[in-house]
Amino acid sequence: MKLDVLAFAAHPDDIELGAGGTLILLVRQGYRVGVVDMARGEFGSRGDMETRMRECAEATRIMGLAVRENLALPDGHLQNDRETQLRVVEMIRKYQPDIVLTHHWDAPHPDHQVTSRAVADACYLSGLVKIHVDGPRWRPRYVVYHQVPPYVVPSFVVDISDVWDLKLQAVLAYRSQFFDDPQNPQPETALSRPDFLGRLEARARFYGSLIGAKYGEAFVLKEVIPVRDLVALLRPPERRPQ
Numbered sequence: 001m002k003l004d005v006l007a008f009a010a011h012p013d014d015i016e017l018g019a020g021g022t023l024i025l026l027v028r029q030g031y032r033v034g035v036v037d038m039a040r041g042e043f044g045s046r047g048d049m050e051t052r053m054r055e056c057a058e059a060t061r062i063m064g065l066a067v068r069e070n071l072a073l074p075d076g077h078l079q080n081d082r083e084t085q086l087r088v089v090e091m092i093r094k095y096q097p098d099i100v101l102t103h104h105w106d107a108p109h110p111d112h113q114v115t116s117r118a119v120a121d122a123c124y125l126s127g128l129v130k131i132h133v134d135g136p137r138w139r140p141r142y143v144v145y146h147q148v149p150p151y152v153v154p155s156f157v158v159d160i161s162d163v164w165d166l167k168l169q170a171v172l173a174y175r176s177q178f179f180d181d182p183q184n185p186q187p188e189t190a191l192s193r194p195d196f197l198g199r200l201e202a203r204a205r206f207y208g209s210l211i212g213a214k215y216g217e218a219f220v221l222k223e224v225i226p227v228r229d230l231v232a233l234l235r236p237p238e239r240r241p242q
Contacts, residue, residue, distance in 0.1 A: 001032070001066065001095065002032070002095065002096045003032045003033065003034045003066065003067065003096070003097045004026070004032050004033065004098055004099065005023070005026055005033045005097055005099045005100075005101065006033075006034050006035070006036065006067075006091065006095050006097035006099075006140075007023060007033070007034070007035045007036070007100070007101035007102065008036050008037075008038065008088065008091075008101070009036075009037050009038065009102070010037070010038050010039060010078065010103065011037060011038070011039055011040075011041045011075065011111065012037050012040070012052050012053070012055065012056035012070070012174065013041075013052075013174040013177060014037070014103070014147075015035050015101070016059050016063070016167070016170045016171045016174070017147075017171055017200065018146040018147040018217070019101055019146040019147075019219075020063065020167040020170050021158070021163050021164060021166075021167040021217050022146075022158045022160060022217050022219075023035070023063055023101075024063050024160075024166050025160060025162070025163050027063065027064040027066075032066045033063075033064075033065055034066050034097075035065055035067070035068050036068075036071065036088075036091050037056070037068070037069070037070045037071070038070075038071050038084075038111070038118075039070075039071070039072070039073050039074065039075035040052065040053060040075060041075055048176075051176050052176065055173050055174045055175060055177075056068070056173075056174075058173040059170040059171075059174065062166060062170045063166070063170050067095065069091065071087050071088075071091075073087070075111070078110075078111045078114040078115060079114060079118075080114050080117045084114075085122045085125055086122075086125075086131070088118055088119055088122035088126075089122045089131060089133045090134065090135070092122060092123060092126040092138055092140065093126055093133060093134065093136065093137065093138050094134075094135055096138045097140050098140060099140060099141060099142050100142070100144070101145075101146055102116050102143065102144075102146070103115050103116040103145065104116060104145040104146065104147050104148050104149060104152070104220060105117060105120075105145065106149050106152070107147045107149070112147065119143065120143050123139060123140050123143050124139065126138050126139055126140075127139030142221060143221075144219050144221060145221070145222075146217065146218070148218040152220060154210070154218035154220060155219060155220045155221040156218075156219055157207045157208070157210055157211045157213075157216040157219070158216060158217045159208065159211060159213040159216055159237065160204070160208075160215050160216060161208065161213050161215045164204065164214070164215045171197075171200070
């Protein structure tokens, strides 16, 4: 199956948090969208691997993804080595995406940083004749980075106002990761703090404010995009009456 967009994330729930609204919007627009998670989250402080896989299946259903795979690489110990790169090349050649999404290279979590670099390297390697991995060689047109650090100016922001509620449903499918009971004996994490969802919304509102929208998700490109029709590029999207 050829996909229009293939997103790579270190763990289940990462893509929902960083770019879930954008992927939901793409599905609604008729594009074929898939996600590949690098690890199963077994090294996480809360929940267990089986629980997170069930939660991931529910989030995938909510988002309407065409494909979701997991490479089952060692959580907490991801490496940008040849094995990892070739596993990613397999996915790229299998699904032949035009656009690949992954973490920003300066994301706080080490696994996110490794995923970013491994995916970018694999996108190049996948186009080489002498990389002997099943499938025809294929190089995506663009690698797009999400989970943009606050000190980085985005290349663009996607208006996710119409799908914010669905994004939140997909995020909250990972019940084991979020605040549920102050007496819960599991360790506290950034996601399990009572104010996390408020901070997630504040971030989306901030990026939305940059483009005059209620909610937004920010992305970065390393490449300069060629433009042939400036008017079409800058034409404002149709807005529903408020």
